[in-house]
Amino acid sequence: MKINCTFVASLLPALMLTACHTGPKTVDFPLIESANTTTLDIAKVELNDTATVVHVNAYFRPHYWIRIDSKTYLRAEGEKYALTDAQGITPDSLFWMPESGEASFMLFFQPLPKRTRSFDFIESDCADCFKLFGVDLTGKETYDIPEGIPAEALKLDGNAPMPEPVFKSGETTLEVRLLHHRKELGTEQNIYVNTLNGVQEEYTAPVDSATHTAIFKFRQYGPAEVLLPMTGSIQVAPGEHAVVYIDQRGSGQRIVSRRKGAVAKPFRSLYAEGTYASLNNLISSRTDWPVWSMNLYNGKFADYRMTSKAYAAHVTDTYKALSDSIAADSLPPLMKAWMQLSLQEEAVAAMLGGNYFREHNYRCMHNEWNRNPIKGIEPMKPEDQAEICKLFDVNNPQLLMGAQVSDYVGNVVYSDGAWMETAGIRTGLIPSLRKYVLLVDKVQKGTLTQADLKVFGPEDSAFYVEALEAMQKDIAAKLEAVKDKAVIEHTPDVPVKDLFDAIVAPYKGKVVFVDFWNTWCGPCRASIKAIEPLKDTELKSDRLVWIYIANETSPVVKYKTMIPGIKGKHFRLNDEQWNYLCKKFHIDGIPSYVLVDKDGSYSLRNDLRDHNRLVKTLAEKVGQ
Template sequence: MKNSTFVASALSALMLAACQTGPKVVEKPLIESANSMTLDIAKVELTDTATVLHVDAYFRPHYWIRIDSKTYLRAEGKNYALTNAQGITPDSLFWMPESGEASFVLSFQPLPKRTKSFDFIESDCADCFKLFGIDLTGKQTYDTPEDIPAEALEIDGNAPMPEPVFKSGETTVEVRLLHHRKELGKVLNMYVNDLTGTQEEYAALIDSTTDVAVFKFKQYGPAMALLPMIGNIQIAPGEHATVYVDQRASGQRIVSRRKGEAAQPFRALYVQGTYANLNNLVNSGTDCHVWSMNLYDGKFADYKMTSKAYAAHVIGTYKALSDSIAADSLPPLMKEWMQVSLQEEAVAAMLGGNYIREHNYRYTHDEWNRNPVKGIEPMKPEDQAEICKLFDVNNPRLLMGSRAFSYIDNVVYSDKGWMKIAGIRTGLIPSLQKYALLVGKAQNGVLTPADLKELDQEDDAFYAEALEAMQQSAVARLEAVKDKAHIEPIPDVPLKDLFDAIVSPYKGKVVLVDFWNTWCGPCRAAIKATEPLKDTELKNDNLVWIYIANETSPIVKYKTMIPDIKGKHFRLNDKQWEYLAKKFKIDGIPSYVLVDKDGSYRLRNDLRDHDLLCKTLAEKSQSE
């Protein structure tokens, strides 16, 4: 027995050694997650002397990508360095061709043949390319994550459509990140669409031990929360919703893009909470057709259509899509949700007909300047009111679909002529319109009893309560920052001298003037990226930061933000802002005016490139 066992063992060892001498090739490996959609690993070759990656790149034509020479593979706690590259030169700019697609080959030190998966790490910088869990076992599908509660797993497609909840309260959204890698980020962002057609941004730190991010915020009425690159969920005010996010969705998006590959159903979200069933159904990963008018693809309607012809086009398109949804084999709840979403879109299409036709003109002519487009017949109220004959446009359930944001934005700020013709005097839309007019006052803490009298005590009770709650919150927040938020006085000079008066006290220094507002996402992102550098590489007594906003930045939000932004802060009125915008030909924000030490200045929107901004400020502030 001992001899036969020895012989069998020796043969097994020889067979294993023989298997390991040849190359191991894995085509189209599964990828767990990634911080970018730019790179894909098409093939992996493992030999005794190298690990070779065949890389496909996807990026905007004529833009560049770059691969750092310090790129390495990571497996089982060890790093394997980049040794060679073909088709791309490390540390150099690689310009994408017209197709937006390219391929190259990267060779690394050899991974052990037993390796089951590895990570691709393009150096250790925060925004370098990183792909995690590149599978070498031949795995073809993603399994369901473990430890998901039953409520978050189960879906009842026959359940009724839930009703919107009209109340106010502090909402908690607890996001549990599954398969999280610290390189994917330390902060999670969430955006909440509210009843006034505006969007609030929230950020939460990801706990490094639990991979959980918790958002807490005041919510007034039904809302939709958006988790970028993950999905959207309906949330009820005052609830505690728990969201399980499978971060392998980023890897799945890369895998499903591969040519010739059938898209795999993948579920990224599992939700517990008031709207758990609807949220789980919508985010189930089921491969189903999305019925949409595609209003903003530039092809929805001919810009030359008259008001009547455009209205008829909207109605005809709506009916055709509605019939298609009804004929689909989807579960009843999914059909109803899609019908609600289509109705939201149809209302937006009709009330926004002027903008949509103008957009189509600009798309057709590739003319995106600010010059008014002439010759488009304005929508007539009687044509817009035709949409009311198809369904109840005043139905509160129209706050529960995927396009509620567009519906709210259009009904709240539309001309009321169509409502008179349709006989809409009470209900959701009139209440939303009155509410939207007063939200700004409540958020700034200046709402008065006279303002509340504009609301109907019975029909608008929720809105009055919400406004009073906002007012109380605003006053409390202002009190909390009254000694921290310092706004510089506006110089009392003619408009033509305003900018010079703002910057002249700092002659002899370099001054960066940042035109921004609290509602501007790119502005906030740029400030967030720059702020830490003021205490490190951009720390210099010869460098002054001036931030200019206007009164579109709500005063409470503005005052709570600026204590965390080091610099001088000015808040201009409309007339002052408009003058400076024309003076510098500002085409949008953020915009930057750079003032040299001699007091000369000019618009420098090339500094929207963060790296160039840092380099320029460092050089100018340190020069004699």
């Protein structure tokens, strides 16, 4: 960073005075405290007597557009300084990004006082407009350690032992305390919990405006990983009360570290207390930890022409080379142990998923993404897959503590079990997990019986039966709470070719918005959440009907507990009905929308995935 001043000198008999504040001031690449976007960066700020000139670098997808609102302003010491002019971009117009995905332009504002130490860049007051906070004008180059962090959360102990997973059930409380929080960064906080059964659960909590704290309470069955958006992840133990401090300046640091020629500087965005504080804090203490990964999903990990034996040898050799690299590095012992576990999780996924990863290589090389099977790839043989067991203990419970735990669980649970017979694995973590995860699915569908639990024997931990029974009890309570609120409409008993017409027929003369969605679809949930408040405000009308169509991949318990909060008519279709409608409307993914006009005509309208267009279109249709 560089600060330039134009000096004005007055020659006195015995003294020369210089005063930077009397002339123009330029700050190159100022430090940015926080932001709600990574699309914009500020390359330079010029302060003079007539204007404040902000040089902006923009980064976005080639051939996509961005927009700068004419109501954009700078905010400093409680005052607003309006946008007066622009060069290289026209406010309120679409700016199409070039092939490079990078662009630059200048924005002119009313002049800030020369004494200004920092300002906020506010692209109007809409919720999703660009906002950059704490743009520094003093020459500050690094972020300091936040105040008020307890000693336990600050402590880094690289010699601590690798913790064991906790196998029990309980209600976990997680306090997320947001440091350097701005209300514009959000009034809600989300977390995503990766559970032992491989399912990711989303939770949302309000951010207290006074304490900037969001408190989450959720039932936890066995070890789990919590993902904190734009920050990282932590391990949590079931039944504990954990606290995590998130330095929201991490959003500004991501912008600063992306600058060309920038030298990576230490930044820690997460501080944790709780059962796994030592591990969580060490992992989050640096943003430049070395990464040793097989990169399984880049399409280049394996050659589709490899035989089963050759592929197994490739996985073995790759694992050994990466493991040796971790061992030879000067990392703290705890970090080494965690990285080795993460690599082992990845190696298990690579070996058991050999058919998928070779097929993925073929599809990447030939740009063939249809669902047709790929011929000529030799299926993995159990004796080749079992080679992974010669490298390390694949049954080690600590393999639930690494960074690739979801891949590990998914592959050991759903792979063909023949490799286990070859390897002689009959008891321990993997056999128990295979029984447990399949029964969790029955719990979610409300079909678990006491007879199902007899699959567990004395060789299995009592945890699994206890967890399933506790889960079933919890689900029963949730269903009882929504018994009279979760209304699923009767699906018309007609041939599938007539199904859609039968669903919308009762509403002829009205505008009908049909949303194809499922509970596991994140974009679906986000869209519904954004639309829901509008049903009581600008889209409130008895001439507008909301219909939501899901299928049986939405777990019935999750589905029934969600739909009371979604105003409209709800239909849950079977596979035949869902697949027919997807083919009828050429649905390429969800959410997908079909708009029915007042005369009963309809068409797929996935242009309405643009929220602003959706609101405008529905308002116009209803008003016609």
